[in-house]
Amino acid sequence: MNIRDSKTTNEAAIRNLIDRRADALRARDVDGVVSCRTADYAEYSLAPPLSHVSDPGSLAAWFATWRGPIGTEVRDLTIVVSGDSAYSFGLSHMTGTKISGEEVDLWFRETLGFRKVGGNWKIAHEHSSVPFYMDGSFRAAVDLKP
Amino acid sequence: MNIRDSKTTNEAAIRNLIDRRADALRARDVDGVVSCRTADYAEYSLAPPLSHVSDPGSLAAWFATWRGPIGTEVRDLTIVVSGDSAYSFGLSHMTGTKISGEEVDLWFRETLGFRKVGGNWKIAHEHSSVPFYMDGSFRAAVDLKP
Numbered sequence: 302m303n304i305r306d307s308k309t310t311n312e313a314a315i316r317n318l319i320d321r322r323a324d325a326l327r328a329r330d331v332d333g334v335v336s337c338r339t340a341d342y343a344e345y346s347l348a349p350p351l352s353h354v355s356d357p358g359s360l361a362a363w364f365a366t367w368r369g370p371i372g373t374e375v376r377d378l379t380i381v382v383s384g385d386s387a388y389s390f391g392l393s394h395m396t397g398t399k400i401s402g403e404e405v406d407l408w409f410r411e412t413l414g415f416r417k418v419g420g421n422w423k424i425a426h427e428h429s430s431v432p433f434y435m436d437g438s439f440r441a442a443v444d445l446k447p
Numbered sequence: 448m449n450i451r452d453s454k455t456t457n458e459a460a461i462r463n464l465i466d467r468r469a470d471a472l473r474a475r476d477v478d479g480v481v482s483c484r485t486a487d488y489a490e491y492s493l494a495p496p497l498s499h500v501s502d503p504g505s506l507a508a509w510f511a512t513w514r515g516p517i518g519t520e521v522r523d524l525t526i527v528v529s530g531d532s533a534y535s536f537g538l539s540h541m542t543g544t545k546i547s548g549e550e551v552d553l554w555f556r557e558t559l560g561f562r563k564v565g566g567n568w569k570i571a572h573e574h575s576s577v578p579f580y581m582d583g584s585f586r587a588a589v590d591l592k593p
Contacts, residue, residue, distance in 0.1 A: 343525070343536065345556035349578045349588045351538055352523075352556065377498075379489070381560060381571065384529030388560045390489065390572050392497055410491035410498065412558045412574040414527060414534045425527065426536050428558040430576030432495045433587035441579035441587050442495045 311382045311422070315389065315415055318422050323373045329364035331357050338424050339416055345428040347409060365400075372396035375411070376447055385417035392447045393429070407431070408445055457528045457568070461535065461561055464568050469519045475510035477503050484570050485562055491574040493555060511546075518542035521557070522593055531563035538593045539575070553577070554592055 318337055325333025335357050342355040353359075364371075378391035390412040397405050414426030434440045464483055471479025481503050488501040499505075510517075524537035536558040543551050560572030580586045 345536070345558065345576065345578070347578055348581050349591060351554060351578065351588075351591050351593055379572075381532045381562060383532035386527045386529035386532065386534070388532070388534040388572070390491070390560065390574065408497060410574060410576075412491065412560070412572065414536065414558070416527060426525075426534070426558065428536065428556060428574050428576070430491065430556075430574070431579065432491075432493055432497065433577065433579070433589075435494050439587045439589055441585045442497075443579075443585055445495060445497050447497055 308382055311387065311417075312380050314422050315380050315382060315387055316378075318415070318424070319375065319378070319389070319413070322424070323375075326373055327370045329367060329371060331361050331364065334360060339418055342424065343426050345430070347429050347431070368398040368400055368402075370397060382415075387415040387422070389413045389415070407443055408447055454528055457533065457563075458526050460568050461526050461528060461533055462524075464561075464570070465521065465524070465535070465559070468570070469521075472519055473516045475513060475517060477507045477510065480506060485564055488570065489572050491576070493575050493577070514544040514546055514548075516543060528561075533561040533568070535559045535561070553589055 322334060322337045335355060338355050344353040345351065346353055372395065374394040376392045378389060380389045381387060393409055393411040395405055395407045399405060409429055409431050412428040413424055415422050416425045431445065432442045434442055468480060468483045481501060484501050490499040492499055518541065520540040522538045524535060526535045527533060539555055539557045541551055541553045545551060555575055555577050558574040559570055561568050562571045577591065578588045580588055
């Protein structure tokens with residue numbers, strides 16, 4: 302297999318991993334989401350604090366705040382892969398209904414860092430965010446569309 | 448050179464690139480910052496909109512809003528490199544004084560994506576953010592410390 306083929310194969314595997322994680326999120330399947338991550342997974346999430354480690358307990362607690370499936374759609378996805386590491390970035394759309402009745406319809410930025418572990422691609426780092434308004438209000442920009 | 452040596456050399460070169468960018472920011476040197484980026488550089492910045500491309504004009508305009516040097520310090524930096532791509536993530540501390548007199552002292556998360564172009568490492572993607580409070584206020588969490 303030449304380098305070009307290998308890049309294409311790895312890109313397809315990473316795209317598949319991102320799809321599997323979206324399916325697990327939709328189904329609120331804690332084990333499914335955690336199986337996509339490395340053991341040393343480090344997350345910069347939408348919520349404080351600045352940095353998180355993988356914690357199935359908090360993931361389950363967060364899933365329990367949703368009434369039904371959590372929808373995710375990714376747009377403008379770029380994947381850069383070489384050897385046994387890769388990163389991707391794109392715009393994500395999260396949709397669904399919380400237990401409180403709140404309708405979620407949020408576009409945010411998502412950058413992922415990957416490592417190949419024992420022949421399988423895993424997510425080692427996740428950075429999800431919205432920007433904030435520079436008008437002195439410090440409001441998170443949760444109303445932006447791509 | 449074996450793979451281990453090559454990884455060490457590449458990591459050192461990427462660390463050096465991050466330092467050079469910090470020096471250019473400190474000096475508010477537009478060309479210095481832009482020279483660290485690929486031509487197709489894509490940024491998810493602290494400020495709206497969701498996504499930006501490299502724009503020396505807006506960088507110069509932003510630099511002009513500062514009274515003196517822009518300080519940056521990086522903590523807990525992780526670099527993952529393989530072949531001709533890499534990513535890094537860590538917590539950044541931005542300090543300085545704006546023209547308005549406002550004192551900036553902000554910790555944020557920064558994830559970088561790199562590509563080796565013509566033998567030189569460049570920043571192809573930058574994602575900078577703070578999380579936001581999930582208490583219904585949608586306030587950006589600009590007061591967090593690592």
